[in-house]
Amino acid sequence: EDEQVKAALVQFIEKLWGGNAQRNQSWGWNVGSDPCNDQWLGVTCDSRSKTVRKIVLNKLNLAGTLDAVVVVFVAFKVGSKMRSKEEKLGEKKKGRAVSTSSDKPSGISSDYKTGTTRSEYSITSAESGMASSMLVLLTSPVAKRLRFEDLLRAPAELLGRGKHGSLYKVILDDGTIVVVKRIKDWSISKDNFKKRMQRLDQVKHPKVLPAVAFYCSNQEKLLVYEYQQNGSLFNLLHGSRHGRPFDWGSRLNAAGSIAEALQFMHEELWEDGIAHGNLKSLNILFNNAMEPQISEYGLMLVDNEDRSLLSKTNLAGYVQKQNSFNVDIHSFGLILLELLTGKLVHSNGIDLTNWVQSVVREEWTVEVFDRVLVSEGASEERMVNMLQVALKCINPSPSDRPTINQVVKMLNAIKDEEERSISSDA
Numbered sequence: 001e002d003e004q005v006k007a008a009l010v011q012f013i014e015k016l017w018g019g020n021a022q023r024n025q026s027w028g029w030n031v032g033s034d035p036c037n038d039q040w041l042g043v044t045c046d047s048r049s050k051t052v053r054k055i056v057l058n059k060l061n062l063a064g065t066l067d068a069v070v071v072v073f074v075a076f077k078v079g080s081k082m083r084s085k086e087e088k089l090g091e092k093k094k095g096r097a098v099s100t101s102s103d104k105p106s107g108i109s110s111d112y113k114t115g116t117t118r119s120e121y122s123i124t125s126a127e128s129g130m131a132s133s134m135l136v137l138l139t140s141p142v143a144k145r146l147r148f149e150d151l152l153r154a155p156a157e158l159l160g161r162g163k164h165g166s167l168y169k170v171i172l173d174d175g176t177i178v179v180v181k182r183i184k185d186w187s188i189s190k191d192n193f194k195k196r197m198q199r200l201d202q203v204k205h206p207k208v209l210p211a212v213a214f215y216c217s218n219q220e221k222l223l224v225y226e227y228q229q230n231g232s233l234f235n236l237l238h239g240s241r242h243g244r245p246f247d248w249g250s251r252l253n254a255a256g257s258i259a260e261a262l263q264f265m266h267e268e269l270w271e272d273g274i275a276h277g278n279l280k281s282l283n284i285l286f287n288n289a290m291e292p293q294i295s296e297y298g299l300m301l302v303d304n305e306d307r308s309l310l311s312k313t314n315l316a317g318y319v320q321k322q323n324s325f326n327v328d329i330h331s332f333g334l335i336l337l338e339l340l341t342g343k344l345v346h347s348n349g350i351d352l353t354n355w356v357q358s359v360v361r362e363e364w365t366v367e368v369f370d371r372v373l374v375s376e377g378a379s380e381e382r383m384v385n386m387l388q389v390a391l392k393c394i395n396p397s398p399s400d401r402p403t404i405n406q407v408v409k410m411l412n413a414i415k416d417e418e419e420r421s422i423s424s425d426a
């Protein structure tokens with residue numbers, strides 16, 4: 001138990017002063033945020049072997065007001081830990097029953113439930129000695145190899161810090177690579193979060209990346225996903241393409257696949273009112289077969305310009321629900337625009353929607369298309385057809401946007417046209 005207290009203390013101190021997780025600071029799109037300010041479980045195994053005293057002394061070299069405050073706080077925590085330990089020992093001597101969770105190795109209690117599709121570990125947070133939270137393993141095959149203590153121990157590399165939280169790449173001892181999304185500022189209760197994640201786990205589509213596990217306490221909401229090494233649609237369109245061609249046929253297929261996956265999710269989750277909520281090219285990831293997968297489905301409540309509309313409207317629940325799905329349609333329209341133009345949604349103060357609309361108004365439509373597509377000889381007619389779908393999707397009035405079923409139909413018609421033209425050329 002002494003060792004546990006020490007390890008927890010080391011973890012606590014390192015969280016306050018900054019852990020030694022490796023960080024990747026090369027995310028140009030994240031201008032203005034400093035990833036190094038963000039700390040998550042940034043403790044590697046090695047750091048645990050350091051003694052508390054050594055760390056405290058090292059840190060005291062940086063002496064400042066904050067340091068002093070923290071040291072006093074740490075001393076207070078050690079004191080209370082020791083006091084509670086003494087009390088427990090006293091109780092043991094008296095032959096009374098003693099709390100069980102802190103006696104278990106690694107702070108993991110034994111309520112591992114069998115006979116269900118998932119396993120649950122009850123984690124006792126040794127840091128505070130108070131909070132008890134859950135890591136819930138879902139039905140993804142990766143979940144079978146995942147243990148919370150391994151996640152805690154593994155080094156974490158910060159991949160990015162977005163509007164809704166930070167994302168870490170974690171390499172586990174057995175070589176499995178996962179990412180952990182640490183969600184910030186989501187005012188959803190623990191129970192609702194759990195219900196939502198379990199519902200999402202029941203809805204599977206091959207083009208939707210399932211969560212592997214989640215962790216939820218009052219302070220923290222973490223989501224674990226399998227790492228997708230082929231990156232995102234955003235990277236493919238706007239990053240260095242490393243010689244990977246992304247031609248018209250692939251873009252049309254990607255658009256069709258994403259739309260079909262979204263159609264499936266919207267149908268399945270309509271009753272629950274769970275839309276994606278944050279669909280964008282960064283959340284379209286390519287699997288090993290370079291097929292696009294929608295990631296982070298349902299992680300956010302509706303979030304964009306339509307949120308104001310949702311809160312202002314006093315209509316029946318049906319319309320509210322419809323609107324939240326319409327937000328995904330708008331986001332999908334932006335993805336289509338990115339595919340067609342090869343341009344960022346926002347860049348140097350230029351908004352892609354406004355730019356495309358103004359070019360189309362001036363009847364210079366062909367100017368909007370990615371030069372790569374034009375020079376490969378992609379059909380102008382079919383690009384214009386796809387542009388029309390995109391413009392319908394980004395209609396400022398949510399109720400005038402097409403449904404996802406209509407979007408899929410329109411895209412399939414373009415794909416059929418494309419196939420017919422290819423086979424007649426051959």
Ligand SMILES: Nc1ncnc2c1ncn2[C@@H]1O[C@H](COP(=O)(O)OP(=O)(O)OP(=O)(O)O)[C@@H](O)[C@H]1O
Pocket residue numbers: 159160161162163164165166167179181225226227228229231232278282283285295
């Ligand atoms: N499972 C994954 N495997 C590989 N890369 C991922 C995975 N999930 C996300 N990424 C990539 O990591 C980077 C950071 O992701 P993150 O979710 O923090 O960004 P974001 O979607 O902009 O965040 P937010 O939605 O909070 O604004 C993005 O480039 C994203 O494509």
